[in-house]
Amino acid sequence: MPAWMQSVDVLSEAVAGFSTMEEVMKYLEPERWQVDMEDLYKPTWQVVGKSFIHQKKSRGVVDLNLLREEVRLYSCTPRNLSVSLREELKRTDAIFWPSCLLVKRCGGNCACCSLNCYDCQCSPTKVAKKYHEVLMLKHRAGGRGLQKTLTDVPLEHHEECSCVCKNDSD
Template sequence: MILSLLFLFASSVQQHGSQAESSVSSKLHHTTMKQQNGGHNSKHEKIITVSGEGTVQSPDFPHTYPRNRLLVWRLVAAGDGARIQLTFDERFGLEDPEDGICKYDFVEIEEPGEGTVLGRWCGSESTPGKQVSQGNQIRIRFKSDQYFPSKPGFSIHYSLLPAGRPLISGPLSPAPPALQSVDVLTDAVAGFSTVEEVMKYLEPDRWQQDVEELYKPSWQVLGKSFMHPKKSRGAVDLNLLREEVRLYSCTPRNFSVSLREELKRTDTIFWPNCLLVQRCGGNCACCAHRCFDCHCAPTKITKKYQEVLLLRYRGGGRGILKSLTDIALEHHEECDCVCKTHSQG
């Protein structure tokens, strides 16, 4: 009986010890995995307090980085009003983009407070430019998928910019077109005058090739383009279409005005009683889509003098006074669409 009790007690102790060891091992494994992934919380975000200089880089830099990795660093500047400056090492190389978009392996920089992506980079053709945070924080995110890891990866040197210190790098680099929202890209493209300018903005390195490809026949569509001659440069001139819209939207136009109403001289008769003036006219349908109220307004006004016959009744029944006189009328020489914001309303 005593031997049986001792055997049961020993088995219980051994089982309890194994469970404890398994629990400790699980915790250690979980902690190790978090450390390997740069994790600080459930979002795998590692917080770094920036009081001087340091470096954040892809694992094994400058050698091939591992697959299936997600690393996030949030850099927080020490000191009120301080900002953070990031400088990429010239040795930069991640998996190439697809259709100009970094889909698979990339490094991304974001303003945590605004949720604004300052840039996403991949490939190896060029090194990203210097970045400076607008606030006291900035987030760096690195992602690699399970295919085609590259080298050398990336290395980012960070440094502290004390409050009041001017930016050395100038304004922040805007996000590349592929990362911009539809609204932002719409406004950006609308500001260009030619197809060439649009293509140069979208793909600075290959814009000429893209322009040529625009006018190549598409054999996937066997409709009118198959029955009629091939497309050629100038068959449909998009630049001309855009210019026509610009010329006839909000421009100076000839209007006839009543001189009595224009000059507010209701006691006077003019001959001719109407004259032609240039005034802004046309709609503003091409204003920025986020404009609350867009209207055509003059941006340059001049006064032009015109000699006319003036007729005015004399007092006391003495007949009509007849004289030639110069009158000044406003002419609009330049016009533009002006956006009226909510605050101005």
């Protein structure tokens, strides 16, 4: 049975195990994977390839600066979180490759919360929508094969976070 005839969940699980897009395409269409790869990368009128760059911050030289930096890393800050695209986009009709991407989301503790409240929680104060180019697979209408397209998916990234009183956000 061709890969495209499998159920979306079975196909999603199989596709998630591959390391490269070439492996995905070979699995889906062993006889024509190179043609499919060329088709995906043909220029279109749309702007493609949106991405963002993570810059590393340098650590302090003095021990106290290092201690402070370590506390900051584990306190309420944006950090990389892996999200499932199907879950994040609430799309049960499509498969994405890669199936998971890293996004910045608020995390960490608020142990050093300066607010006078019982339950301080880490929440985003600045959010941005960023677009990530991925391979999207969908069954064609009438069940005749898979439609393969490169598409930009919008994901929410938390750029700034702070500790807030839980009671204030309810």
